[in-house]
Amino acid sequence: MTDSPQHHSQTAAIVECAQEVRATAPLVHCLTNSVVKEITANVLLAAGASPAMVEHPEEARVFAGIANGLLVNVGTISEEQTDAIRAAVATANAQGVPWVLDPVAVGGLPQRTELARELLDLKPTAIRGNATEVVALAGLGQGGRGVDSTESVESAREAAEALARRTGGVVAVSGERDLIASSGRVTRLTSGHSLMPLVIGTGCSLGAAVAAYLGAARSSGMSDHDAVVAAHAHLGAAGTVAGRSAEGPGSFHVRWLDALHALSPEEIAQVVELEDAA
Template identity: 45%
Template sequence: MDPNVSLQALREHTPLVHCITNYVAMNIAANVTLAAGASPAMLHAAEEVADFVPISGALTINIGTLSAPWADSMKVAARTAQRANIPWVLDPVAHFATPYRACVAQKLLALSPDIVRGNASEIIALSGGKGGGKGADSGDSVTDAQAAAHALAVSQGCVVAVSGVEDFITDGTRSTHIRGGSEFMPLVTALGCSLTALVGAYAAIAPRFDAAVAAFTHFAEAGERAGKNALGPGSFSVAFLDQLRSLQAGDLDEGRLS
């Protein structure tokens, strides 16, 4: 599907996206999702996630600031999404950093996410390789992660989306690269986490491969436009939200895809 068609559908339907994300990312992820055209809900209590997931268009799970109660909520939410046929997205933030995080990530992966979104080091490690990541930062290039992404997509039957200087998305059969963005993007905390929320928004209204492509293209286009006149990461942040909102169907450049 043309990402412009997906953007039009997003704006027409304003899907509700259930985002279980980290403390650092909550505000920017909600603002990115709102600016793009969806409706975010940032709840995570185990007592209500099983009731909320079925009324959502999609679920996203980000393990950034992980704790035992949140991990329990994440597993309940993912199982509920699976049973209710609600698309869900896994962001295994720095899952290789500690044994506990790795264990939680593997348990979530076993619950069949439709899309896995991560940086190159996270994807390499999730597929069983050894990446060079340091905390939430990638130490590997997207090119280095392509084979791991393909293998993970095939073994899990999901879409794998690797973000970086040039993004890579694959479902094990099809694949594409997406160019764009800005040098300021890595300097703004939790923008990658907010991309996961945006992928969830698109997953609510489009098939999963098309959803990942549309979200990444929307993100890249807005980032490139915002970066042209930004003086630094502060002014970029404001301009980026404005650009996410101002972009309309027809503005997403398919020439970014290869």
């Protein structure tokens, strides 16, 4: 772990942002895939945020302006959800609501790949995906095996930085050691547990948590980059703690939600390892 003034500043930002989430309970509009709706809602509640799944296109257009953050997850898109996504993003951009693009399985399937690349031009506040998804979204790879990553996090750094330049936002690559990139800044964060990929929705719910943290950070003047790091720290720290006593994926799932709820902001910052990237 790097012991530098920037590192201490990042640690303090994690604590401050986690405190802000719990103080303000940001409302997150989740346009997410049908497989992960329940765990996404449970994760947001455990973390201190408030979930809402509003999917009718006209309702989504209105609700995105009410929410503090918007999640767009393309995991199981339909024509109606595609319309809702476009409507919600238009409102979010018009009203300054931060929004997150989660490019689930982009690259391997043409419909969602086309939609995700269309959304890039609408400047997501943050992009969160695994290495293969980020590389494919940037047009530097072909995609993986469904939601499974076939690339390493480090191999996706070039793609992440290219997407950050293109969108002006933050790009997070999730894996054993997360990489978070924005203009002129890269942070690496180590946390989590090997059981996390065996529980459905841990990555997708992270996208929702990023939206919650962005909403909280915007209300208190913190940077988007720090908010994305803090969201990864919270869910990753809970994974580390849950893995210490879990016997398998089922018990891990329960312990992870409990840890999301129980960990204090200070404990979140203590559990994770941060590195200031060169």
